[in-house]
Structure formats: C-alpha cells, structure tokens
Amino acid sequence: xxxxxxxxxxxxxxxxxxxxxxxxxxxxxxxxxxxxxxxxxxxxxxxxxxxxxxxxxxxxxxxxxxxxxxxxxxxxxxxxxxxxxxxxxxxxxxxxxxxxxxxxxxxxxxxxxxxxxxxxxxxxxxxxxxxxxxxxxxxxxxxxxxxxxxxxxxxxxxxxxxxxxxxxxxxxxxxxxxxxxxxxxxxxxxxxxxxxxxxxxxxxxxxxxxxxxxxx
Numbered sequence: 001x002x003x004x005x006x007x008x009x010x011x012x013x014x015x016x017x018x019x020x021x022x023x024x025x026x027x028x029x030x031x032x033x034x035x036x037x038x039x040x041x042x043x044x045x046x047x048x049x050x051x052x053x054x055x056x057x058x059x060x061x062x063x064x065x066x067x068x069x070x071x072x073x074x075x076x077x078x079x080x081x082x083x084x085x086x087x088x089x090x091x092x093x094x095x096x097x098x099x100x101x102x103x104x105x106x107x108x109x110x111x112x113x114x115x116x117x118x119x120x121x122x123x124x125x126x127x128x129x130x131x132x133x134x135x136x137x138x139x140x141x142x143x144x145x146x147x148x149x150x151x152x153x154x155x156x157x158x159x160x161x162x163x164x165x166x167x168x169x170x171x172x173x174x175x176x177x178x179x180x181x182x183x184x185x186x187x188x189x190x191x192x193x194x195x196x197x198x199x200x201x202x203x204x205x206x207x208x209x210x211x212x213x214x215x216x
Contacts, residue, residue, distance in 0.1 A: 012039055014049040018057035022066070025107025028054055056188075058103050071212075072161035073104055078209050080157065080166060081110045085202045088125070088170075091116045092178060094199045096171075101186060102195050109152075109167035113199060115178040119148045122172050126151065147171035 016035035020026045026034065032048045040046060062070045077099045085093040097111035098104040114122060126133050136150035151170040157163060182198030194200050194208040 009046055010049040014053040014057045017054050018061045021058055022061050022105045076159045076161040077104055082205055091122055094201050095205050096199050100200055109169045111169045114170055114172045115175050117175050119172040147173050
C-alpha cells in the first residue's frame with residue numbers, strides 16, 4: 001500500500017520553501033533546509049522535496065497571492081532581458097531560470113547563458129560598456145554542461161514593476177555546450193512551450209512576450 005501523501009512532510013516543506021523563496025529571496029536549497037528546520041525542528045533528518053515540487057508550490061503561491069504583480073514583473077523582466085540579449089548578441093545569449101519559466105519573484109535575477117570560446121571577451125565587453133561586475137571564483141573551468149565562469153552585476157530598472165536595481169547573472173559556457181539540451185525543462189502542460197523549454201534565445205523570448213501581451 002502506498003503512503004498517504006498527506007502524511008509526507010515533503011509536501012509541507014515544499015509549500016513553506018516556496019513561501020520563503022517568494023518572500024525572502026532564498027535559493028531553493030536554502031529554502032528547503034530552512035523550511036525543514038522550521039517545520040520539523042533543528043537537527044531532524046528527513047528526505048527533502050525535489051526542486052520540481054518546490055517550483056510547483058512557488059507557481060501556486062505567486063498566482064494566488066501576487067497574480068497581478070507577477071504578470072507585470074514578468075513583462076518588465078523579460079523586456080529587460082531581451083534588451084540585454086540584443087547587446088550581447090555576439091555571445092549567443094539564451095534566457096534561463098525564473099524569468100523564463102514564469103516563477104520570478106521580486107528578488108529574482110535575470111539569468112542568461114552565453115556561449116563563446118573566450119570568457120575573457122565577455123569580461124572585456126562588459127568593461128567597455130562601463131558595467132561593474134563580479135566574477136564567481138568558485139567555478140574552476142567548467143564542464144561540457146557547466147559554465148566556465150559566472151559574471152554578476154546589477155542594472156537600474158527604471159520601471160515601476162521592478163525594484164530600483166535588478167541583478168543579472170551571466171553564465172559563460174563553451175560554444176559547443178549550446179548543443180547540449182537544457183537541464184531544467186518542464187512537462188507542465190499549463191506552461192507556454194517557450195516557458196517550459198528551459199532555455200530560450202531572443203527570437204523565442206520575443207514570441208513569448210508577444211503571446212503574453214495577447215493573453216486576456
């Protein structure tokens with residue numbers, strides 16, 4: 001006999017983690033750990049929910065409590081991402097993460113994957129553009145699927161739907177990595193195909209923006 005899902009603490013942990021992500025801007029791993037400690041007590045060991053479960057709860061939370069704000073936020077963040085992608089066109093930028101899949105909170109960064117044989121060219125481009133950035137030194141060279149390095153900076157948003165400054169994360173990958181399928185695709189039938197794709201170039205993102213503008 002299968003276990004009653006109502007007795008599975010992972011469901012409650014997922015819902016609490018989703019609220020922490022939305023309200024406090026925690027990443028998934030920290031949110032799940034904090035939720036487990038809050039619900040079960042510090043030091044209690046249990047199996048944590050997977051990220052897909054937390055994402056479902058986050059989507060439910062945002063559409064329940066922030067529906068109007070969410071729509072305006074996604075419109076503004078995706079437009080800003082498209083502007084950035086136009087500037088970074090030579091590096092084959094693709095949007096990933098919460099701004100693409102529709103779970104962007106007030107704390108979410110714009111996450112772009114770039115594909116180039118020279119990460120230094122990206123750094124030089126940002127320096128020439130007068131953008132002050134930080135390099136994630138924890139990355140030690142990348143793999144076939146992982147980034148060579150990550151560059152982080154903030155941009156002024158100047159839009160009422162967004163905070164005054166929006167974080168941007170550029171994950172720089174080798175050129176050949178674009179042939180590898182994105183890791184975080186979704187099978188949720190309620191999502192637009194571009195939202196579910198896990199990675200979108202400028203043309204796909206533009207089609208998603210146009211679709212959202214036509215939606216009631």
